[in-house]
Amino acid sequence: MALIKPFKAIRPAPDKAAFVASRSYEEYSKDELKSVLKYNPFSFLHIINPGFKFHKNIAGKERFKLVHNRYLEFLEDNILQKDEQDSFYLYEISKDNLTTLGFFCACSVLDYQNNVIKKHEDTIQRREKLFADYLNTVGFNAEPVLMTYSDDDTVGEILKQEAAKRPDHDFTTPDKVGHRLWKVRDSKIIERLQRAFVKTEVLYIADGHHRSASSSLLSEKKKSKNASHTGNEAYNYFMAYLIPESKIKIYEFNRMVKDLNGYSKEEFLIQLDTYFRIEKKEDGLYKPSQKHHFSMYLDGGFYSLYLRKKVYTFSDALSELDTQILYKTILEPILGISDLRNDKRIAYGYGKHNVIKMKDSVDKGEFAVGFSLVPININEIKAIADAGLVMPPKSTYIEPKLRSGLTIYEF
Structure with a gap:
């Protein structure tokens, strides 16, 4: 069973929510970040960019301490306020034609360690430790882990009933994304939701693998230093946003490679012929239409690549993934790219x-060849996680993308 707990969130003051909530730091361009910091004094970006106040780039432990200080200032100025009662927090996010309703809760580190919460991506130990040190110093987490569960009628009905009430926050951000949040404080509703998850055997991480791993590392560190450890301390849990798996949206990452590894165009096509039936497409843009089918853009033209299944071995869930097929048949053996995460010759787009x-990047000469794939689906993600396997880097781009600072979890 999956354990979910209500918690006392730190949230923006009602009239400040639209100004506080921010996208992930990495999503801002340099100019956009500078503009937000200059003209919006309430943005959560001021907390995670404390050096702006001193007109200085600050890194490492010094930055962590200043993040904590800025956070305290936001609390002192009532920009952020702490709830007095443990609650779940329903959250609806609307972008274009995608509307997702889920809820914020605290999930168990033990569930993560015992594989009740399953992952499909690998994590880098150095990043785990860095973020665990960050969390330990600042004392809060403002970025929830996005997780999915099998669609459940009982859970769906509870969320629907609560979402019919007046929201605590209701605003639209400048990127035309709608946000509505409801605080669920009724103990009977909380118990109903918890009981519904008793029969949920597994939760799947969709986005936030490093945040989960770092929370686990932090928990072990705090546990070892707490002689009175009970298992109920806040550090035994981490903040998550749970949505039914039918509501997750998965996009593909395309691959672009800077050169053909010494091959001429004709030599490269001959190499591809071992694993693929190749067809040149004459007109317009061309995208793949099904699994094991790829679109390639090379030297001003699109090609369709159909996998020759008689010469490729499907051995497990990982070998079925198009990202893995592309890696094992083209990127590694022909183009010489073995490290998908760090090789500077490959780039990704979504x-x-x-x-x-x-197409434009290849036409400009920035890359020699590009590959387009069909998006991976949720069943493939679950199959990889259930088998204890790991997807290649940049296999999925998953929405919704959550805001920082809308709900904050303190340790």
Whole structure:
């Protein structure tokens, strides 16, 4: 069973929520970040960019301490306020044609360690430790882990009933994303939701693998230093946003490679012929339409690549993934790219118009070849997680993307 707990969130003051909530730091361009910090004094970005106050770039432990200080200032100025009662927090996020309703809760570190909470991506130990040190110093987490569960009628009905009430926060951010949040404080509703998850055997991490791993590392560290450890301390849990698996949206990452590893165009196509039936497409943009089918843009033209299944071995859930197939048949053996995470010759793209961007990048000479894939689906993610396997880097781009600072979890 999956354990979920209500918690006392730190939230923006009602009239400040639209100004406080921020996107992930990495999503801002340099100019956009500078503009937000200059003109919006309530943005959560001021907390995680404390050096702006001193017109200085600050890193490491010094930055962590200053993040904590800025956080305390936001509390002292009532920009952020701590709830007095343990609650769940329903949250609806609307972008374009995608509306997702889920809820914030505290999930168990033990569930993560015991594989009740399952992952499909690998984590880097150095990043785990760095973020665990960060959490230990600042004393809070403002970025929830996105997790999914099998659709459940009981849970769906509870969320629907609560969402029919007046929200505590209701605003639209400048990027035209709608946000509504309801505080669920009724003990009977909380118990109903917890009982519904008793029969949920597994939760799947969709986004936030390093945050989960770091929370686990932090928990072990605090546990070892607490002679009175009971298991009920806040550090035994981490903040998550849970949504039914039918509501998750998964996009593909395209791959672009800077050169053909010494091959001419003709030699490269001959190499591809071992694993693929190749067809040149004459007109317009071309995207793949099914699994094990790829679109390639090379030297001003699109090609379809159909996998020759008689010469490729499907041995497990990982070998079925298109990202793994592309890696094992082209990127590694032909283009010489073995380290997908760190090799500077490969780049990744996502988004609604990414095929056009990929084509433009190749036409400009920034890359020699680009590959477009069909998005991975939730069943493939679950199969990888259930088998204890790990996807190649940049296999999925998952929405919704959550805001920082809308609910904050203190340790």
